[in-house]
Amino acid sequence: MRHRRRGRQLGRTSPHRKAMLRNMASSLFLTERSEIANEIHGNTPRVRRRIVTTIQKAKEVRSIVEKCITLARKVQPCYDQAAALMPEKLRDAETDRQSTAYKDWRNSDQWQEWAAARAPIVNAQRKALQMLGSREAVDILFNDIAPALIEEAPERVSGFTRILKIAKPRLGDNGTQAILEILGESNNRDTSTSAAPQAPVLEVEDDEVEDSVTDEEATDEEATDEVAEESEEVSSDDADSDDSEEASDDAEEEAAEEAEEQDVAEASDDAEEAEAAAEATDETEAAEEAAGDSDADDQQEEEEA
Numbered sequence: 001m002r003h004r005r006r007g008r009q010l011g012r013t014s015p016h017r018k019a020m021l022r023n024m025a026s027s028l029f030l031t032e033r034s035e036i037a038n039e040i041h042g043n044t045p046r047v048r049r050r051i052v053t054t055i056q057k058a059k060e061v062r063s064i065v066e067k068c069i070t071l072a073r074k075v076q077p078c079y080d081q082a083a084a085l086m087p088e089k090l091r092d093a094e095t096d097r098q099s100t101a102y103k104d105w106r107n108s109d110q111w112q113e114w115a116a117a118r119a120p121i122v123n124a125q126r127k128a129l130q131m132l133g134s135r136e137a138v139d140i141l142f143n144d145i146a147p148a149l150i151e152e153a154p155e156r157v158s159g160f161t162r163i164l165k166i167a168k169p170r171l172g173d174n175g176t177q178a179i180l181e182i183l184g185e186s187n188n189r190d191t192s193t194s195a196a197p198q199a200p201v202l203e204v205e206d207d208e209v210e211d212s213v214t215d216e217e218a219t220d221e222e223a224t225d226e227v228a229e230e231s232e233e234v235s236s237d238d239a240d241s242d243d244s245e246e247a248s249d250d251a252e253e254e255a256a257e258e259a260e261e262q263d264v265a266e267a268s269d270d271a272e273e274a275e276a277a278a279e280a281t282d283e284t285e286a287a288e289e290a291a292g293d294s295d296a297d298d299q300q301e302e303e304e305a
Contacts (some may be wrong), residue, residue: 008056019133020057025064026137027051028180032144033136047181049145054170055178058163062180064131069160069182071124072146082117085110145182152185159183 010017020159031045032117038044053061083091087105119275121142149160166177 008060010060021061022131022133024051024053024057024061025068026132026134028061028065028182029068029132029137029141029145030134032140037274046106050179050181052166052177052179054175055165056176058178058180062161062163065161065180065182066158068131068141069129069146069149070158071128072142073150073157075121075124075142076146076150076193078117078120079176082114082121085114085117086158148184149182153183 010020012020028049029048030050031048033041035044087101089111090102125138125142128141129135132138133139149156155170160183162181162183164179164181166179168177169175170177
């Protein structure tokens with residue numbers, strides 16, 4: 001188990017991994033080199049403050065870059081304090097350190113104050129050198145990148161880098177690529193306040209303008225005529241559809257009335273048949289009773305005789 005073991009191994013040994021991350025961090029800062037230095041080294045970057053690598057490596061290098069930028073930003077006020085303690089005649093970068101003026105200042109108490117003011121800068125540069133391993137990258141970080149970040153966003157105290165995932169994988173091992181870049185005005189993607197691009201204005205003569213106006217009026221009239229014809233066609237179609245709907249409704253009502261009349265006629269026929277059957281049964285019962293009475297009278301007469 002990898003208890004209390006921080007970070008990704010990236011399939012490398014510890015010395016190899018540390019050296020790789022150190023080189024990637026210094027390469028990110030070296031993209032801010034001058035054009036002359038890029039020509040000398042023969043490695044001109046496509047975009048400044050940006051490198052392309054895998055997303056796993058970018059996440060590991062990000063912590064190193066953030067720490068270095070934080071160190072450089074914290075000691076920027078010390079540069080002004082140290083410059084104020086240096087004599088004006090010695091502020092030139094081309095000052096000869098073998099001159100008597102420099103030696104006298106070097107042995108004075110003012111130099112001790114200047115050295116004390118520059119002590120945080122030297123300490124921060126040594127820490128950054130341990131993490132980056134390149135003096136040129138350290139100089140660019142403290143002299144170019146950190147002052148530019150303070151000028152661009154003085155309120156920002158963290159989050160100086162950004163990782164953007166690339167949709168297209170790397171050719172060969174199909175690895176997920178990402179862009180690691182330092183935030184700044186050169187690669188700022190905030191377009192909320194940017195104005196929309198305007199179409200170019202072409203110079204047109206008055207005759208052409210009049211012709212275009214007349215053409216537009218003619219096209220407008222044709223369009224209105226077409227719209228009117230379409231509306232008339234739509235209204236006629238609506239009227240025809242209304243008439244067909246009314247005719248279908250009338251036919252349905254007539255069919256319903258005929259069905260009701262037929263049902264009433266059938267019901268009346270059934271009632272008449274039932275009445276006739278009842279009358280026939282009554283007549284047969286009366287005839288049977290009369291026959292029974294006559295038979296009884298005959299029997300009685302025979303008995304009496």
